[in-house]
Amino acid sequence: MTTIALDAMGGDHAPRAEVEGAILAARSLDVRILLVGAEGALRQELDRHKHRDLPIQIVNATEVVTMNDSPSHAFRRKKDSSLHVAARLVHDGSAEAMVSAGNTGAVMTVARFVIGTLSSVDRPALAWTFPNMKEKVSVILDVGANVDSKPEHLEQFAVMGEIYYRAIWGIRRPRVALLSIGEEETKGNELTREAANRLKHTSLNFTGNIEGRDMFRGNVEVIVCDGFIGNIALKLSEGLAEHLGGMLKKSIKSSLTSQLGYALSKRAFDDFRKRTDYSEYGGAPLLGVRGITIIGHGRSNANAIKNAIRVAAELCHSRVNEKIEQELSSAAAIAARG
């Protein structure tokens, strides 16, 4: 049984969504959950459900990190926050993984400095999972704002992304590509050209560059980029999806016939919403931290929390961190031998 520390005060709908998610997870998965946060509030939420036989335990924390706290403030000044306490449980070995739908920057900083980084990893990377045109999923990393990355960082992202993809989706040799501005090797900026050159000499199934247009095509499983680009790509995608949805709604509202049509095709729109629903994908792992860390979307509902817990447990099970250390240290050994 895997023990997961859940920051129960993190998301927009905390602690209700977190507690419900924990209950769903404890009922359906082989996990034990440490629910971290304000004891009274958590007890009250728990008591809304049948939970006596479930392996859920409350761990008290007196502070809460908000969306307005800077990462450094959250790390330095809120040491009894639910986030900090959850990270310490992982650091101490009381839990194998941590899940939080809180302030992304704060979770990254606290995870990195409280739990620590794997010895062969320079910078932990945040991996975003999204549905592609082949009705499968692709993963892009880093979306967590590791700016001004060096080629060796992109290589580490590629290795971590590949191991993550294999662990969760069971593809033995996922295809790995660099996000760039043209498919040809000569295209790109200084960073991607050097990174491509490094990636060609790894044992990864590296297929070269892909363009922004091809990100959703599903011709590759793992897409690697600097965190500045990745963060813009992620947020731009969210913003554009919302924008297009809004425009379509306006067009539909413009006539009665259209509204009737919409009512009839409502099932299609629900189906569409489900296809694009992030909550199925279980949050974004922060890869490279010495203990599995999953960051959920701020708007996480109970289902999203449950899926984040599921992904955390799967990553523990498949010993992702051991594999990352092995791969990266053997790659470093090869590089040192030159």
Added chain:
Amino acid sequence: MTTIALDAMGGDHAPRAEVEGAILAARSLDVRILLVGAEGALRQELDRHKHRDLPIQIVNATEVVTMNDSPSHAFRRKKDSSLHVAARLVHDGSAEAMVSAGNTGAVMTVARFVIGTLSSVDRPALAWTFPNMKEKVSVILDVGANVDSKPEHLEQFAVMGEIYYRAIWGIRRPRVALLSIGEEETKGNELTREAANRLKHTSLNFTGNIEGRDMFRGNVEVIVCDGFIGNIALKLSEGLAEHLGGMLKKSIKSSLTSQLGYALSKRAFDDFRKRTDYSEYGGAPLLGVRGITIIGHGRSNANAIKNAIRVAAELCHSRVNEKIEQELSSAAAIAARG
């Protein structure tokens, strides 16, 4: 009357769409058009329309740049291509502007090296126009793959973007922002932090950083970024719009009721398509070239070509290049005085 050299062999639907676009433009705008390309084919296309009284003239060119030609091949080896000849007409002063829906990289290279760059501009920048949530348009530049830009390049992009926006949409002080990974000044990478510092000290209406999510909100008119980011942002947006459209179609096709609903709301979908139709926006200007250059989408239809010609004429009229030279040289003078 403004004279425009039109590369009539450039786009996916050339020369038919180009010739039709030229005719639409010549009928409705105060322009004279030099239709550049294979004389026989162009004559034949022209003869499908009433064109005797229209100010359209064919200029023969024996070669065609294809989508597979590298920019340097197009520039060095195809000197009698319709693209090259059109650029030379601008360079010689026989035309004030050039329009092409051909190979973007080739158009940029040929325009830059045949027509030349404005004396105060280091790198011409490609500006993409898109509809925002406020039902207005925003412009982002550079999307033309000026990689590894320096802060001073981003400053030049900002000045050119502002002048362009004012010329076409008549806003006196368009708001200018930097695309970055957080709104705070401390967020971003080395490039954007330095560029923000420079932009604060210009006379531009600079409002700071915006995130990828806010690109479509319409809170700013001009968005500035390195060409690697901009190119990925543009292509990712195209790819995602296609992807979401495809998923919605699949969902609609999944039941008969949905299909009936779709049929009833078809007008809404047409309206939506019109709202997002790039062909209304008339192509992307390559700002900073010594002669107006407009690059159309490869898939340009006649309407898109006509609108590209319209934008070219408007930019000539409002003396955009003179204004860019003035602004940038006075900015340089201020910087030199320190």
